[in-house]
Amino acid sequence: MRGKSVLLIIGGGIAAYKSLELVRRLKDRGVSVRAIMTKAAAEFVTPLSVASLSGERVFQDLFSLTDEAEMGHIQLSRSADLVVVAPATADLMAKLAGGHANDLASTALLATDKAVLMAPAMNVRMWNHPATQRNLKTLKSDGVLFVGPNEGDMACGEFGPGRMAEPNEIASAIENYFRSDRGALDGVRALVTAGPTQEPLDPVRFIANRSSGKQGYAIADALARAGADTTLVSGPVEIAPPTGVWLLKVTTAREMLAACESALPADVAVCTAAVADWRPEITANNKIKKEKGAATPSIRLIENPDILATLAKHRQRPQLLIGFAAETEDVVAHAAAKRLRKGCDWIVANDVSPHTGIMGGERNTVHLITANGAENWPELAKSEVGSRLAARIAETLKGKAA
Numbered sequence: 001m002r003g004k005s006v007l008l009i010i011g012g013g014i015a016a017y018k019s020l021e022l023v024r025r026l027k028d029r030g031v032s033v034r035a036i037m038t039k040a041a042a043e044f045v046t047p048l049s050v051a052s053l054s055g056e057r058v059f060q061d062l063f064s065l066t067d068e069a070e071m072g073h074i075q076l077s078r079s080a081d082l083v084v085v086a087p088a089t090a091d092l093m094a095k096l097a098g099g100h101a102n103d104l105a106s107t108a109l110l111a112t113d114k115a116v117l118m119a120p121a122m123n124v125r126m127w128n129h130p131a132t133q134r135n136l137k138t139l140k141s142d143g144v145l146f147v148g149p150n151e152g153d154m155a156c157g158e159f160g161p162g163r164m165a166e167p168n169e170i171a172s173a174i175e176n177y178f179r180s181d182r183g184a185l186d187g188v189r190a191l192v193t194a195g196p197t198q199e200p201l202d203p204v205r206f207i208a209n210r211s212s213g214k215q216g217y218a219i220a221d222a223l224a225r226a227g228a229d230t231t232l233v234s235g236p237v238e239i240a241p242p243t244g245v246w247l248l249k250v251t252t253a254r255e256m257l258a259a260c261e262s263a264l265p266a267d268v269a270v271c272t273a274a275v276a277d278w279r280p281e282i283t284a285n286n287k288i289k290k291e292k293g294a295a296t297p298s299i300r301l302i303e304n305p306d307i308l309a310t311l312a313k314h315r316q317r318p319q320l321l322i323g324f325a326a327e328t329e330d331v332v333a334h335a336a337a338k339r340l341r342k343g344c345d346w347i348v349a350n351d352v353s354p355h356t357g358i359m360g361g362e363r364n365t366v367h368l369i370t371a372n373g374a375e376n377w378p379e380l381a382k383s384e385v386g387s388r389l390a391a392r393i394a395e396t397l398k399g400k401a402a
């Protein structure tokens with residue numbers, strides 16, 4: 001990151017104090033930081049503190065004549081290698097999603113030709129509000145990058161998602177962005193599966209599982225950002241697809257297998273989807289009725305195709321085939337056995353017991369199991385797991401090609 005520059009936009013939230021720490025972390029890593037503060041941000045931290053830590057004057061006013069004479073707002077918005085918004089308030093997210101530009105921060109966000117990384121921070125209800133979630137979806141599909149928010153105790157006394165990512169997590173996300181392995185997967189074809197499958201009992205009922213698809217989507221995002229031509233085969237999930245991936249939406253395990261086969265050949269496949277092992281033997285054409293006095297129906301299950309094992313034996317087997325193992329006990333031992341049983345190259349294993357909060361959560365603690373043994377990765381944001389995995393894939397494919 002040494003020699004890079006960041007334009008840091010500080011929004012008006014309690015978490016603004018953490019942006020001071022972020023400035024320090026970035027300066028420590030040799031990144032120059034120029035800051036814009038909103039009017040509200042200056043209610044939480046002083047421009048003097050930000051200027052002292054960044055070593056640069058702080059910009060606050062769109063209509064400041066000296067700023068316009070010395071450096072216009074357009075030039076300011078493009079002066080850095082990356083624009084970071086921390087904290088990204090509900091208001092700043094809404095402004096950018098709606099294309100508003102009525103102060104220096106929002107104008108710079110619209111005028112910039114650089115990537116934007118947002119670290120949202122707000123009360124849990126503000127975060128969960130349909131308006132904020134709508135804005136999030138829009139911003140993601142416009143290519144805005146996100147780090148956090150995390151789940152936890154909030155300054156307002158409530159608990160839930162909305163806490164700004166910690167300064168070191170934001171600094172890691174920035175580091176990721178600047179990583180020299182951007183483009184490391186240029187020319188590589190990648191296939192990722194994500195989410196659950198749904199196996200219908202009748203037109204209105206199905207068997208499914210709690211997979212959110214977040215980890216698979218984060219991996220597809222990381223692969224695409226590293227330059228891979230990425231196909232994401234996704235079961236039914238509630239998240240927006242990452243920018244630049246080819247999305248194939250499916251419902252059942254059999255549809256997922258067919259979509260995967262249609263996406264071959266691929267150099268690497270990462271199977272994160274929680275594919276249902278079984279499906280009802282019979283799917284009723286009409287809703288199964290609860291008849292008075294009739295016996296409770298029983299459901300006979302039959303086995304679904306095993307997508308990972310099928311890809312492992314496929315005549316177009318990807319040269320690097322990676323499976324996921326969601327376990328609730330003896331995680332590493334079960335995953336190592338699964339690697340051999342399925343015939344894949346790597347298994348990424350995680351503990352999905354309810355107390356871990358991994359299923360549906362934003363963070364993950366994984367073990368990477370290869371022919372050389374198991375590596376225990378620290379707890380990371382799912383996006384960071386995706387980036388690290390993409391970097392390992394690039395390294396390995398390069399090694400195989402050499």
Ligand SMILES: Cc1cc2nc3c(=O)[nH]c(=O)nc-3n(C[C@H](O)[C@H](O)[C@H](O)COP(=O)(O)O)c2cc1C
Nearest residue numbers: 011012013014038040041089090091092121122123
């Ligand atoms: C004490 C206090 C704390 C606030 N914390 C947040 C917050 O964490 N996140 C947020 O989105 N808004 C928060 N707000 C509301 C914003 O300050 C308000 O929406 C403001 O207009 C945002 O302006 P800006 O987006 O230009 O910075 C808070 C307001 C107050 C008074």
